[in-house]
Amino acid sequence: MDETSRPDLSVWRQRTADSLVAGSVTRLADGRYDVRFRLWDVVRGQDLGGQSYTVPQADLRLASHRIADYVYEKLTGDKGIFSTRIAYITKAGGRYTLWVADADGENAQAALASPEPIISPVWSPNGGQLAYVSFESRKPVVYVHSVANGQRRLVANFKGSNSAPAWSPDGNTLAVTLSRDGGSQLYSIPATGGEPRRLTQSSAIDTEPTYSADGSTIYFTSDRGGSPQIYKMGASGGAPARVTFSGSYNISPSVSPDGRWLAYISRVGGAFKLHVMELASGTVTALTDTSADESPSFAPNSKLIVYATQLQGREALMTTTLDGKIKARLAGKAGDIREPDWGPFQKQ
């Protein structure tokens, strides 16, 4: 059966399938591959269309991701995330590596290897660069790193610690945490480096900035109220408003691109657990039954969250749906694996 077949859908209905994909992969004379498929709605007996791709062997995996995106979009109405990438960090044998992988964790390629820790990788809005914190010079500093050619630029090396980079949605600005004026405070700097502009004015810890998708708001972690909670403020600074109210330790905010959800980590009875808040109502849901969750990051279609956790004593990356019902463990490189960040949709 391939993309030209007219399948007997009653057979598939008996097998309780809702949908059917059939296709073919043909090797061409020039060494490339011709990949074709057709999607069927088994229940209604309808042809939902198909695509064909001509790709070099190295892009066969990408072609299958694009098929998955097509199927997902036809069946759910939402954009698929199977062709997107994630970044994550492993620690193995005293070495730290920053990886770029497919969204399922496979096909990982090393972007940076270092004998000193790397933390807080974040994708630029166009998916071409990663900002991250490196300890290679015995203090935390922020680099912006072009993934395709490995060129990188040191954008924050002010006196003291430099950390927690976050990209503005237009890609021109980074919000960062700097200790240059004492304490840990939020500043914005041009993404190419330059003079910082201070955004927060407190004597507390203000850190972990993250922009809303429309660029108007920065969510961040602050312990100005006595314990770490999540706040929001205008992207140019201004009076922050508290967002989390239950629990005494709420950190690591990540806002969904559609603006509806806030994912974060809450310490509950000593365990660190992923929670999601519906921003319109303030309703909070715990999503996991693990106890060492870290670093949540939304998929660009706002339907999934990737996070780091510990399973059977080893660090692992997981994805979850927003209701917590479907979870998957990502394939990944060996070693302790942490700090995932989900990249954007990329132009085809």
Add this chain to the structure above:
Amino acid sequence: MLSRSSISIASLAIAALIAGCSSGTKLNEAPVSNAGAGAGGTGGSASGVAPVTIDPNAQTREGPVGVARIVYFDFDSYTIKPEFQSLIDGHARFLKANPSRRISIEGHTDDRGGREYNLALGQKRSEAVRRALTLLGVSDAQIEAVSFGKEKPAVQGTGEDAWAQNRRAEIVYR
């Protein structure tokens, strides 16, 4: 009044000098052999001395001898406990006496909690040590306070034993 014996010695000395002169060796050209300091020297390697210049940058990164370098902290705290005051005093004295010396103070936390929040907590610890030093008169220009958060534990493992050894600020001379 010179004694008879000293006159004799003096006479001998004068006689020796005159004898040296008459042998044809001029005094001011007398060769200086085995005298060391041989820039250009005699070529005799037994006498050579290689000059050494102390490079101020290569000066060994030591601080005050016999003073501990690590301040430990209680859980969730960046208060310097009284038992570490003499450590602070020792480094303050050294830094004030050696105003060209610089230190990094590296703050750390135990492994519980988020990475970036712990980076900021470690920063509070290193800044507490910096403040204690500047209160004693050390110049701020001699100090950079940074944090490693939970990324560089001194001791692996869970439990209060390991955690207590990781909640610290380390003074590192540059």
